[in-house]
Amino acid sequence: MNKQTEVFMKPAPQDSNTDNSSAWAEVGQSHPHESAILHVLGEATYTDDIPEAQGTLHAALGMSQKAHARIRSINFDAVRSARGVVAVFTAADIPGTNDCGPIIHDDPILADGLVEYVGQPIFAVIADTHDNARRAVRKVVVDYDELPAILTPQAAHAAKSYVLPPMRLARGDAQRAFETAPHRASGQLYVGGQEQFYLEGQISYAIPKEQNGMLVLCSTQHPTEMQHVVAHALGVHSHNIVVECRRMGGGFGGKESQSALWAAVAAIAAARLKRPVKLRADRDDDMMVTGKRHCFYYDYEVGYDDAGRIVAAKVDMVSRAGFSADLSAPVATRAVCHFDNTYYLSDVEIKASCGKTNTQSNTAFRGFGGPQGAIAIEYIVDEIARNLGRDALDIRKLNFYGRNDEEGRNVTQYGQKIVDNVIHELVAELESTSEYRQRRAAVEAFNAGSPVLKKGLALTPVKFGIAFNVTHFNQAGALVHVYTDGSVLVNHGGTEMGQGINTKVAQVVAHELGIPLELVRVSATDTSKVANTSATAASTGADLNGKAAQDAAHTIRQRLAEFFAKLHGGDAKAVVFAAGAVYLGEHSMAFGDLAQKAYLSRVQLWSDGFYATPGLHWDPKTMTGRPFSYFAYGASVSEVVVDTFTGEWRLLRADALYDAGQSLNPALDIGQVEGAFIQGMGWLTTEELWWNKDGKLMTHAPSTYKIPGISDCPQDFRVKLFKNRNVEDSIHRSKAVGEPPLLLPFSVFFAIRDAVASVGGKRFNPPLNAPATSEAILKSVEAVRAMSRAA
Known part of the structure; x- marks a missing residue:
């Protein structure tokens, strides 16, 4: 028995029928990013670090x-x-x-x-x-x-200048619902792009x-x-x-x-x-x-009853697509599909246009239209609450989709039935743990005694669909090689951009083969190894490639189990792979030793794997179907303080609760939530793109484009994962964590709006566009003061 065998041999489990998920696990563990040490030491090789060939x-x-x-x-x-x-x-x-x-x-x-x-x-x-x-x-x-030249989405809309025909999705009879609605409100909103x-x-x-x-x-x-x-x-x-x-x-x-x-x-x-x-x-x-996140301009109208329940909604969205189509069509589609966010809309009409402008061709950005769609309904709900003199959280909860067993209020505007809704439980938990009600009272008390500094508080929810809207992109392949020393090499179609996909895929393979994570290595993404891959996008990277790698590893495990069972005259179904060893009753062997024996017996030790997400379909003409495999949920609470003389503001505390399902790697997932929160906060508050009258982008360097810094992060930042298990058969029942958390900092924007509204005793809706820069905040404060004087 060699040294490696001694290290990884463990006592056999008592129950030989125990599967990997209960006997031993590498998934669900907070392993560090597979390149973390290389990042810290500066040894991680990026494209520009590759030694140049002679004559470059x-x-x-x-x-x-x-x-x-x-x-x-x-x-x-x-x-x-x-x-x-x-x-x-x-x-x-x-x-x-x-x-x-x-x-x-x-x-x-x-x-x-x-x-x-x-x-x-x-x-x-x-x-x-x-x-x-x-x-x-x-x-x-x-x-x-x-x-x-046409430079703005508004100008493109007026000139009917589009990169593709406008979209329309309607459910019910919005016009009739408006006519009978007890209350109506309308307005405009502009949300800028993001580099x-x-x-x-x-x-x-x-x-x-x-x-x-x-x-x-x-x-x-x-x-x-x-x-x-x-x-x-x-x-x-x-x-x-x-x-x-x-x-x-x-x-x-x-x-x-x-x-x-x-x-x-x-x-x-x-x-x-x-x-x-x-x-x-x-x-x-x-x-x-290069292109950026699409900015959006909205014309909206909403009808609601005395309690604040939405009975009718209309929105006309136009994005700045830029000079070419790029990915503007799927971005607009996702915006249409996320206009509802967590709210049931019985009678709704949504229009979306992709304005052709003489600017950079805008493209994908984390969230891919989802944030732009959802922020519009959140702005509307925020307005309803202020019109009725109610706490916005109460209006939000009133309009939530029904619970999973509540028929009639659990179907989206595009026809997909929601069967995994946990927003009620998730928001209730966050409302309690964040002490939202107590802090609301404290904020009101502070504002009553502070004429210059005003605090704001907001709790906003998230529902985000996971899958590519284009069905055929929801597929992935992988290759897994087991070497005779028991080490494993994995290649898959996803790309590593810091999010940890390689770590998660390695965990999945290690878990499937019952070996320690350090025995698994993921190689560079390469079109000569796994062909016809989809983009690592739409938060599907770990879902698709994890499943494909699991499929390949499972095939190898089955071969090894059959070989081991043949050696000892047992049932292959009773073979257990755990902690670097293989067990069958009283028999055990180190995984590396089994690999060596299997090779000598000409057992194939490599396999390809493939996965295609089941049950998806989408009709782009009617904009109906089941475009998403499942939904990820979340919510956050933000408390800010605003200087009404200068427009400066600070995020005092942020609480975020995110539904990652049965997390593959809690540490990585929490890191993704934290990063998405700060990135989304930058989009909504500091990152302003500005083109001059000649169409030149003037914010084209770190000196003129303000991303959030360390000083912008809240000193009190509480991020937790909601305990849940995906109802869909995702990879180990986990949920995606790439894009959805970017919607969590909606609470920052609406907390700022809440603070500005307090200048006028919360009697008026502050006109506030995003990004809510200090200049925009000061302009909004002055508008509220003007409305107060006029009243």
Whole structure:
């Protein structure tokens, strides 16, 4: 017996029929992130850290300086004569298709005669160094013929300028319900966009291979999409292209489709020059070129009864899509499907339009339209409560979807029946543990004696659907290899962007095989290993890839169980894998020893796995179906203090309770909730995107774009996971934790609005758009004061 065998051999369980979930577990444990030590030591390898091959060149993009114009002429003489320049490429040099649009083919890799936003790439300079390439692009002389530009979603809506036809979803008879409603309210709301601001910018490194092959090392959430885009751009088959991603320094949706342009340009240059080419964006260039979270403008109307129950609702949403479609259609669809949030809407009409503007083509961002849809109904509920002089929490609870056994109030506006509703229990728990009622009284007392500083308090709920709206994306594959020393290598189609997917998948495999987590390693995502993968997005990463890896590991376990049972003349169903060993009655063996024996007996020790989420369907024409596998729930309470003289504010305390189901890794999940809360708070309070009158994004650097800092985090920050078990057969009955928690900081925004309302004795609804910057807060305070004087 070797040393490793001695370490991992454990006494056999008393019950040989005990399964892994009760005898021994690696899932449900708070293991650290698999790359945590590497992150701390600075040894984690990102795309720019990969040693450069001999002869590597560097690319930089030449970008449009006009929002909308035709190019009369371009003079590259000074560019070509600049130090270190090897080549200049334009759209004419693309051998295949000049397009990187993920759905509609309206997004050129390099602009060809027409530019549609300030920052649109027109050409690429290839030089011996990164700095020389960047210096050279600035020497170009471009003669433009300017055209009229549309810059805002409101202007796009007025001009009926859309990237695709508007959407409409209706249930019941909203117009008739309005006519009989005891009370009605209407208004407008604007919610700004958000820059992903990943720590690692966009980067691709293309290395030519034999027979028109290309290896693209790319910081991307969607290697398969990058494979397709590069293949089309080069005019070759997909099998010629291999895309690999070990890890990203953040993605947040900004590297789902938007990494395509960078991958394509690097690959085109590498193919033309037969040399490796790296394209790394500086922060300014990254922010100028890439799309962000869609900003939304809303016109809304609501009808409600004396108690505050919503009887009718209408909303007309228009987003700033940018110059091309990108992912605007599914973002708008998800916004429509999340307008209800946690509330039953019997008679409702929802319209959504994707405004075509001469700005960056907006794209995926954590939440993917869900936050933009849900915040509108929360704004409406907040308004109802103030109109009736009630606590907003009471109005929220009154309008909740019914409990699971309450027929009639448990079907969404798109026709999906809710069978997993825990919002009543979850909110009740948070209301109690956060001492909401006592703190509400304390806030009112404070405000009564404080003429300048005003406190605000809000509790807001979350219901978020999990799955891709496009059904065929809900699939995943994985490969699991067991080596003869008992160690395991896993490859799956998900990408690691810091969220911990590799850790969770490794835990799933370790649990399935009954071995310690340290014996499992997850390799880089690679299109030559697992093909036709979906993007790591829509909070489905661990759900899909965990199930696929479990499937592969289970196949291997079954083979080993049958082999072990054959050795000892027992029943394979009675074999137990636990704590690094295998047991059958009185017989036991270290997992590594069994793997060695199985290999010598020619038992296959590797397997592929596959998973497709069952029961999903969606009709985009009627906007009805069952688009989500299940719902994740949550709620948060925020308490703020606002300086009504300056508009400055501070988050004093935040309590968050999130439904992660039966968590795969509580430590990672709590970290995800904390990070999402602060990121969402930034979207709603500090992160303001501003374009000047010429269409240039002026907030394109850390000096002008304010993400939350340490000082913005509350000193008292309480995050807990709600005890629950997914009713759907998700991976170990867990629930997704990527996107839903970003909606939790709605409570921050509405706590700020609550504080501002106290300036007028809470008699008026403060007009407050997001982000609620200090300037916006001060403007809202002045509006409330004006309403008070007028009254």
